[in-house]
Amino acid sequence: MILFGYSRSGLVGSALMLVALALAVVMPVAAQKKPATKGELLPTGMEITPTAARGSVFQPLNPGLPEMPGLTVDHPIATAISPDGGTLLVLTSGFNRVLDAKGHGVPVLASEYVFVFDISKPDISKPDITKPQPVQKQALKIPNTHSGLAWAPDGLRFYVSGGSDDNIWIFEQAGGKWAKSGEAIALGHKAGLGRPANMDGVVLPIRPMTAELAVAPSGKRLLVVNYQNDSVSLIDTTARKVISELDLRPGLNDPAKKGVPGGEYPFGVAFLGEDRAYVSSLRDREIVALDLKSTPKITGRIKTAGQPGRLLLNRAGTLLFAAADNNDTVVVVDTSKDRVLAEIKTTAPAAVWPNRAGFKGSNPNSLALSPDEKTLYVTNGGSNSVAVIRLDHDPDDSQVIGLIPTAWYPTSVSVSKDGKRLYVANGKSNAGPNPRGCRNTFSIAADDSPCSAAQQYILQLEKGGLTVVPRPSPAELHALTLQVARNDHFNVPARAADAEVFKFLRSKIHHVIYVVKENRSYDQVLGDLKKGNGDPALTLFPEAMSPNHHDLARRFVTLDNLFASGEVSGDGWNWSTAARATDVVERSIPMSYARRGMNYDVEGMNRGINPAAESAYDRRTEGLVHAEDQLPGNADLAAPDSADGEAGAGYLWDAVLRSRLSLRNYGFFLDLGRYAPGANSKPDVPLLHDPAATKTQVAFATRKSLTAVTDPYFRGFDMYLADFWRYREWEREFDQYVRDRNLPAMELVRLPHDHFGGFKDAIDKVNTVETQMADNDYALGLLVEKIAHSPFAADTLIFVIEDDAQNGPDHVDAHRTISYVIGPYVKKGAVVSKRFSTLSMLRTIEEVLGIQPLGMNDALQPPMTEVFSKSEAAWSYTAKVPAVLRSTELPLPPAAANPGEAAAAIPPAHNAGYWTEQTAGFDFSSEDRLDSERFNQVLWKGLKGEEEPYPTERSGEDMSKGRGRFLRGR
Numbered sequence: 001m002i003l004f005g006y007s008r009s010g011l012v013g014s015a016l017m018l019v020a021l022a023l024a025v026v027m028p029v030a031a032q033k034k035p036a037t038k039g040e041l042l043p044t045g046m047e048i049t050p051t052a053a054r055g056s057v058f059q060p061l062n063p064g065l066p067e068m069p070g071l072t073v074d075h076p077i078a079t080a081i082s083p084d085g086g087t088l089l090v091l092t093s094g095f096n097r098v099l100d101a102k103g104h105g106v107p108v109l110a111s112e113y114v115f116v117f118d119i120s121k122p123d124i125s126k127p128d129i130t131k132p133q134p135v136q137k138q139a140l141k142i143p144n145t146h147s148g149l150a151w152a153p154d155g156l157r158f159y160v161s162g163g164s165d166d167n168i169w170i171f172e173q174a175g176g177k178w179a180k181s182g183e184a185i186a187l188g189h190k191a192g193l194g195r196p197a198n199m200d201g202v203v204l205p206i207r208p209m210t211a212e213l214a215v216a217p218s219g220k221r222l223l224v225v226n227y228q229n230d231s232v233s234l235i236d237t238t239a240r241k242v243i244s245e246l247d248l249r250p251g252l253n254d255p256a257k258k259g260v261p262g263g264e265y266p267f268g269v270a271f272l273g274e275d276r277a278y279v280s281s282l283r284d285r286e287i288v289a290l291d292l293k294s295t296p297k298i299t300g301r302i303k304t305a306g307q308p309g310r311l312l313l314n315r316a317g318t319l320l321f322a323a324a325d326n327n328d329t330v331v332v333v334d335t336s337k338d339r340v341l342a343e344i345k346t347t348a349p350a351a352v353w354p355n356r357a358g359f360k361g362s363n364p365n366s367l368a369l370s371p372d373e374k375t376l377y378v379t380n381g382g383s384n385s386v387a388v389i390r391l392d393h394d395p396d397d398s399q400v401i402g403l404i405p406t407a408w409y410p411t412s413v414s415v416s417k418d419g420k421r422l423y424v425a426n427g428k429s430n431a432g433p434n435p436r437g438c439r440n441t442f443s444i445a446a447d448d449s450p451c452s453a454a455q456q457y458i459l460q461l462e463k464g465g466l467t468v469v470p471r472p473s474p475a476e477l478h479a480l481t482l483q484v485a486r487n488d489h490f491n492v493p494a495r496a497a498d499a500e501v502f503k504f505l506r507s508k509i510h511h512v513i514y515v516v517k518e519n520r521s522y523d524q525v526l527g528d529l530k531k532g533n534g535d536p537a538l539t540l541f542p543e544a545m546s547p548n549h550h551d552l553a554r555r556f557v558t559l560d561n562l563f564a565s566g567e568v569s570g571d572g573w574n575w576s577t578a579a580r581a582t583d584v585v586e587r588s589i590p591m592s593y594a595r596r597g598m599n600y601d602v603e604g605m606n607r608g609i610n611p612a613a614e615s616a617y618d619r620r621t622e623g624l625v626h627a628e629d630q631l632p633g634n635a636d637l638a639a640p641d642s643a644d645g646e647a648g649a650g651y652l653w654d655a656v657l658r659s660r661l662s663l664r665n666y667g668f669f670l671d672l673g674r675y676a677p678g679a680n681s682k683p684d685v686p687l688l689h690d691p692a693a694t695k696t697q698v699a700f701a702t703r704k705s706l707t708a709v710t711d712p713y714f715r716g717f718d719m720y721l722a723d724f725w726r727y728r729e730w731e732r733e734f735d736q737y738v739r740d741r742n743l744p745a746m747e748l749v750r751l752p753h754d755h756f757g758g759f760k761d762a763i764d765k766v767n768t769v770e771t772q773m774a775d776n777d778y779a780l781g782l783l784v785e786k787i788a789h790s791p792f793a794a795d796t797l798i799f800v801i802e803d804d805a806q807n808g809p810d811h812v813d814a815h816r817t818i819s820y821v822i823g824p825y826v827k828k829g830a831v832v833s834k835r836f837s838t839l840s841m842l843r844t845i846e847e848v849l850g851i852q853p854l855g856m857n858d859a860l861q862p863p864m865t866e867v868f869s870k871s872e873a874a875w876s877y878t879a880k881v882p883a884v885l886r887s888t889e890l891p892l893p894p895a896a897a898n899p900g901e902a903a904a905a906i907p908p909a910h911n912a913g914y915w916t917e918q919t920a921g922f923d924f925s926s927e928d929r930l931d932s933e934r935f936n937q938v939l940w941k942g943l944k945g946e947e948e949p950y951p952t953e954r955s956g957e958d959m960s961k962g963r964g965r966f967l968r969g970r
Helices: 019-026 027-035 474-487 496-508 520-527 547-555 568-580 583-594 650-658 723-740 769-788 838-849 883-887 912-918 932-944 963-968
Strands: 057-060 076-081 087-092 112-118 135-142 150-151 157-161 167-174 176-178 195-200 203-204 210-215 221-226 230-236 241-247 265-270 278-283 286-291 297-301 306-314 319-325 329-334 337-347 364-369 375-380 385-390 399-405 410-415 421-426 463-472 510-517 555-560 665-666 747-750 796-802 820-821 830-833
Touching: 027 210, 076 150, 087 150, 135 176, 135 463, 150 210, 150 963, 157 210, 176 297, 203 932, 221 265, 221 278, 230 265, 265 306, 265 319, 278 306, 278 364, 286 319, 297 337, 306 364, 306 583, 319 375, 329 364, 337 399, 364 583, 375 410, 385 410, 385 474, 399 474, 399 665, 421 963, 496 838, 510 568, 510 838, 520 547, 547 555, 555 820, 568 583, 568 650, 568 838, 650 665, 650 838, 665 723, 723 769, 769 796, 769 932, 796 838, 820 838, 912 932
Parallel strands: 076 410, 210 265, 364 410, 510 747, 510 796, 555 830, 665 747
Antiparallel strands: 057 463, 076 087, 087 112, 112 135, 150 157, 157 167, 167 176, 195 203, 210 221, 221 230, 230 241, 265 278, 278 286, 286 297, 306 319, 319 329, 319 364, 329 337, 364 375, 375 385, 385 399, 410 421, 421 463, 796 820
16 A cells, blocks of 8 residues: 655655555454444544444543533543542543523533542443443532642542632542532732733733642642743642742743743643652743752753653653653653653554654643553544553663554543553544534623524534543454554555646646635535535525625535634634644643633744744833743744654645745734734734835734745734735735746735624724625635736636634534635536545645645645546636625725626625624634634624524535525525
């Protein structure tokens, strides 16, 4: 078999992957003949088979709330087994915000939980006791938390970190039940580090955040990681108070090291005896060694490849293991010398997938040792598996010997005391349809609408769970490893048709333009299209409001089954530009969107600081306490690494530049804080139609690799500016490229106005939902028209996608979104319903340009070959003016030049005042800082009317057949 790869560089395409032969050597015959378990397809294009292991049992986590007895929760993040082996704890840390059954925002339904399970014996109430299930005893509520969960050595109490509440909860038994023991221990931080946000003149400091915690062997001391303060707090558990706090930054311990990166975004922690400890630093990729004997002090810094997260010591304390995301390894440290002994790959056995190119994306995030300490289990969040690692006497000879399939995104694994069972928590599930997708989860005001109580926001629909997996035998482990290989496409052979089509395209196409927009679902925009699987009852932006979206779908390929791989913009922009989200993104974004205090540390910004900038002024750290030690250096917490291990260089533009191709960036990864009003109520950079005319820089890249290739006059995400003016700036440079015949090989173009917002202060009267959607539509149409009528029409392809689909209803799935491939050799008038994803589009772009895949996810996906035709060279397009734009002050062509416009006109349902009132208090300064759920409800009522009922649940019904029936409203 040959792994399908990119052809121009040949690093993968030429590598033979003799999987069948290798597996025939190492796999028993019985395992080879075992039929594959049917998988569940994910929006990433991969599959999951959570109960493929013999005797395994999956169960959702239901807190048993009287108000909502059927409610299950999302994002369990930590598991811990009591010292006696009889009790399992499962801690959630995610979105977990819902309304009560009447649609009221009840605070009791906005909790995180500690689930308490009895695992001392099988649940004999179940009909099949050969599959032992944990018996849930309690679900303990906690307002906020983040990952920290630890038992006292005597098993009489356990500790839970309070997340943004900056405290530690203690639980003890009383009357056979676990309950909070006294008040939480306050850690005393007034705020977290970083640059406070400014929303409508109100300064919003970054909140502190407790992460992992560890208990000393005596049980007398507790060490807590302060994630947003770059420090650790040492607690006296008897007195229940903080003894001391140690800042982990070099410059705060040694004046000679001011401005030296280190200790930032600490996460994992482990005690070594009573007086030593280790803390992992995600941003600075190091493990900090501590001496706690008297006054806590730093004794060393152990540099690691990748981002060390959770830490685990063996019983003797001689070896420290760290799950290293972004390097897909477990780092093994010799604690006697505090040096790295080995890095063990976790993705797959070499016989299953050699991965010679070093593609990243398996996201190892938790660890557990077998009782005999001969086996290390590691959850691979990104590949939905548990890696089984055989530990050798020489750690450098240790290796992964098999994989166990899990549910979507495993986050934690624990091993029973006898070693016979694994307990694996996973973070999320498929969302499914969301036709009543208008949620209002944060509003406390009464709202009895059926939509409000539907709980169909995408982060509400994705649920976590717990799987019990009996330890597989060697033969079973081989079979399970093959199953993971099938799920993740490790052993999918190349398709000859793909190679032929893309060899042809590379000979013809020399330019790719990649347009990313914001947040719309397929049904929301194209549900009324006369072909394809759309639900017209869910369409909020019909053809009159978005004529170019509709016409482009009709003229070229209607893609009615493409899924955004991310859930929201926070992870969607990572998936759209890097083909994956790192573990820190997967872990933090649900909390950020639930307003649980986690920062929006994506798109290059960290704690409101631009790490790509050099000066304090450009970084915007002036005035901050210890400004020189506020995230010094250029490291970006959330950035993925490249295949060869270059830190933070795993984005699409990095791959283009590594291939020595030309690139231009219009709006991707910019410092959006410069558009927000400061203390003087004015933004740092003025709002201009034509900033190039006055050479006023309005774009400041947040990635060093983008700085030189970013158009400084193309304004990024800012709802006050119409996309029309973004198009005009793009057009200004495009005309120069036409004159010089030097259009870049790749252009990144952001057209964000279909996000909507900023109605009160939007310029040019583009200040209603209708006009903003029409503006986005017209800008897209103009861009396509410009290319179609240029000398580059014959060798340019345009790819268009939404970064996510969270802000719209869809009858198929909350991830399904609109997407386009436009240009020569694209089929005309076709409907292609093959299941595609964000990764499919990135894979296709990579094949067209002949560049290396970004990571394992896109490397293992087939491209969108089905949308192309060698015979469809000719193409053209003329943009249509949405009639509603005539109500704005944009400089539009005469109506006579736009036939059919008047007949299609739909006047705005409401004026700017209405939308301003309905969105009062919303923060439109960056994507998704507003209450997305409530905003969706505002959109539905404002566009459909107060009395318009929501359609009945259709559960993925295929509406492509008998289309007229649906268009007529059945």
